[in-house]
Amino acid sequence: MKLNFIKTADKFLWTNHAQQKMRFYRLSESRVKRVVRHSARVERGIATETSACMQRGDSRKRKEEVWVMYQRKIQTSKDKIVIISAWRYPGVSPLGEPFPIPEDVLTDLKEFIREKAARC
Numbered sequence: 001m002k003l004n005f006i007k008t009a010d011k012f013l014w015t016n017h018a019q020q021k022m023r024f025y026r027l028s029e030s031r032v033k034r035v036v037r038h039s040a041r042v043e044r045g046i047a048t049e050t051s052a053c054m055q056r057g058d059s060r061k062r063k064e065e066v067w068v069m070y071q072r073k074i075q076t077s078k079d080k081i082v083i084i085s086a087w088r089y090p091g092v093s094p095l096g097e098p099f100p101i102p103e104d105v106l107t108d109l110k111e112f113i114r115e116k117a118a119r120c
Helices: 016-025 029-037 103-119
Strands: 012-014 041-044 051-056 064-074 079-090
Touching: 012 016, 016 029, 016 079, 016 103, 029 051, 029 064, 029 079, 079 103
Parallel strands: 012 079
Antiparallel strands: 041 051, 051 064, 064 079
């Protein structure tokens, strides 16, 4: 599956981390946008001022969820949504508990936050 580079639209901004995870989990740009726009569940993200949303992606053979972590940037003229990460979760995540994040995504996010804090 060949994925083209994602074009930055008026409303969405994409981190390199999100683009890499989308390639790894075979998620398209339109799928991620659909999860953000029409999510079945929204949780508070692990990073400050972030949210995570989920949409079921069940098929006849398996149950899975597609999760997207994003941050809403409010600017004077336009609102932007920064897509931080996206992943597939096999099975059904438990309700009322913190949303599931794979270990590789969690370590990448912690490293990203440390680098961001070091620059500021």
